[in-house]
Amino acid sequence: MSNTDLHNLGVAQLAALLRGKQVSAVEAAQHFLTRARAHQHLGAYLAIDEDVTLAQARAQDAGIAAGAAAPLAGVPIAHKDIFVTRDFPTTAASRILAGYRSPFDATVVARLTQAGCVTLGKLSCDEFAMGASNENAAIAPVGHDAAQPVRNPWNTEHVPGGSSGGSAAAVAARLVPAATGTDTGGSIRQPASFCGITGIKPTYGRASRYGMIAFASSLDQAGPMARSAEDCALLLSQICGPDPERDSTSLDRPAEDFTARLNDSLDGLRIGVPTEFFGEGLAGDVRAAVDAALKEYEKLGARLVPIHLPRTELSVPVYYILAPAEASSNLSRFDGVRYGHRATQYTDLLDMYKKTRSQGFGDEVKRRIMIGTYVLSEGYYDAYYLQAQKIRRMIADDFQAAFRQCDLIAGPVAPTTAWRLGSQTDPVTNYLADIYTLPASLAGLPGMSVPAGFGAGGMPVGLQLIGNYFDEARLLNAAHRLQQATDFHLRAPEGI
Numbered sequence: 115m116s117n118t119d120l121h122n123l124g125v126a127q128l129a130a131l132l133r134g135k136q137v138s139a140v141e142a143a144q145h146f147l148t149r150a151r152a153h154q155h156l157g158a159y160l161a162i163d164e165d166v167t168l169a170q171a172r173a174q175d176a177g178i179a180a181g182a183a184a185p186l187a188g189v190p191i192a193h194k195d196i197f198v199t200r201d202f203p204t205t206a207a208s209r210i211l212a213g214y215r216s217p218f219d220a221t222v223v224a225r226l227t228q229a230g231c232v233t234l235g236k237l238s239c240d241e242f243a244m245g246a247s248n249e250n251a252a253i254a255p256v257g258h259d260a261a262q263p264v265r266n267p268w269n270t271e272h273v274p275g276g277s278s279g280g281s282a283a284a285v286a287a288r289l290v291p292a293a294t295g296t297d298t299g300g301s302i303r304q305p306a307s308f309c310g311i312t313g314i315k316p317t318y319g320r321a322s323r324y325g326m327i328a329f330a331s332s333l334d335q336a337g338p339m340a341r342s343a344e345d346c347a348l349l350l351s352q353i354c355g356p357d358p359e360r361d362s363t364s365l366d367r368p369a370e371d372f373t374a375r376l377n378d379s380l381d382g383l384r385i386g387v388p389t390e391f392f393g394e395g396l397a398g399d400v401r402a403a404v405d406a407a408l409k410e411y412e413k414l415g416a417r418l419v420p421i422h423l424p425r426t427e428l429s430v431p432v433y434y435i436l437a438p439a440e441a442s443s444n445l446s447r448f449d450g451v452r453y454g455h456r457a458t459q460y461t462d463l464l465d466m467y468k469k470t471r472s473q474g475f476g477d478e479v480k481r482r483i484m485i486g487t488y489v490l491s492e493g494y495y496d497a498y499y500l501q502a503q504k505i506r507r508m509i510a511d512d513f514q515a516a517f518r519q520c521d522l523i524a525g526p527v528a529p530t531t532a533w534r535l536g537s538q539t540d541p542v543t544n545y546l547a548d549i550y551t552l553p554a555s556l557a558g559l560p561g562m563s564v565p566a567g568f569g570a571g572g573m574p575v576g577l578q579l580i581g582n583y584f585d586e587a588r589l590l591n592a593a594h595r596l597q598q599a600t601d602f603h604l605r606a607p608e609g610i
């Protein structure tokens with residue numbers, strides 16, 4: 115194996131080479147750091163610190179040499195900048211956290227480090243994970259003087275999706291074999307789809323939210339983004355598990371080996387296809403790729419079952435009431451006193467709060483704080499927040515009715531492929547584009563995006579798979595089997 119090709123290897127292959135001492139953790143880290151620097155125009159990284167990374171790599175090499183290799187010893191990883199890290203700055207891509215350093219690591223970060231992963235750096239995202247294009251990032255990426263959106267490696271004039279756009283672009287451009295992301299309403303699945311990679315959001319509560327900067331706490335979940343389902347399974351096995359002392363919503367469900375069922379047969383698997391996911395608004399090229407993937411599943415022995423998720427349309431208004439409501443509360447902690455930025459000129463305490471928050475937050479974040487504050491205010495609470503909560507429950511019930519007829523659900527991730535940078539500036543249009551990812555988020559169900567082909571202009575299309583609670587292994591099995599029958603996940607963008 116020539117070291118010049120290391121970036122084409124996935125997590126599983128790299129881990130094997132590292133354990134077999136065919137490549138050292140330091141060599142792997144250096145290779146990917148060099149690539150990160152060579153592809154700075156993508157704007158994927160917000161922070162890189164070679165000394166920290168190489169120190170971690172040397173420690174892994176020592177473990178391997180001593181015969182005490184951790185399961186993913188020396189495998190490079192990078193984290194969405196929404197996870198707090200002790201050794202790198204953490205900003206959530208917001209000016210209000212510029213220069214912030216956490217005194218501790220998020221549980222997800224700590225677990226992956228414990229498993230032997232070497233952190234290459236922090237990846238760009240939409241500010242506080244609010245957005246679907248990474249155009250809301252407000253921090254300058256490595257190698258740039260001003261804030262930039264991340265560019266999609268398949269066509270650098272297009273968005274990578276969001277909010278985990280830096281993670282998706284970095285994995286697609288082979289700047290790192292895998293990355294973490296977070297998904298509140300689609301932020302792992304949609305950028306994975308836009309960048310032609312694989313990503314999974316587990317059941318709400320399977321991954322600890324400790325140290326994940328909160329957006330909408332009842333929806334936020336962490337998950338891995340990698341090129342293959344197998345690699346996602348390896349990482350998810352390390353990420354999941356209860357964290358009772360630190361996240362009281364983490365579920366008492368032991369970590370699982372998600373690779374165990376990857377090769378199970380799909381014979382007789384009932385795949386529910388929701389009619390509501392194929393209505394008007396779904397672009398023809400996306401539809402064609404999704405249909406082809408569904409046909410492939412039939413060849414693999416699965417049976418397609420038409421199902422209904424009748425409240426799909428309502429998921430948009432419900433989510434865009436509940437998520438801002440929770441965000442407005444969560445973001446009240448950024449007041450200039452405790453973290454990050456503080457206005458320098460003010461008259462009194464209230465004025466300091468106002469100026470700090472006016473200067474520190476970007477437009478989309480402010481918009482959500484205002485919507486959230488409004489829907490929670492006396493007189494409107496019953497009309498908006500309470501109604502939305504009720505419909506949220508009905509959406510979850512609809513899924514349970516559907517899962518009586520099928521084992522998993524498949525459909526598009528997003529209505530279109532990645533759009534051109536700067537072409538979608540109307541917030542409501544952006545919110546509507548989340549329609550297919552929001553239902554599973556509101557229900558707390560696991561969901562993933564699997565590369566399913568390419569649409570107009572060669573832009574990637576993802577297939578969304580949604581499972582019932584705790585059915586991550588089945589999702590990964592279905593994704594893995596599709597990946598053995600297709601090669602979309604192996605293709606690289608031109609020039610990469």
Ligand code: GLN
Nearest residue numbers: 243245246298299300301
């Ligand atoms: N696009 C959705 C939003 O803007 C989802 C974001 C996310 O999952 N973090 O809220």
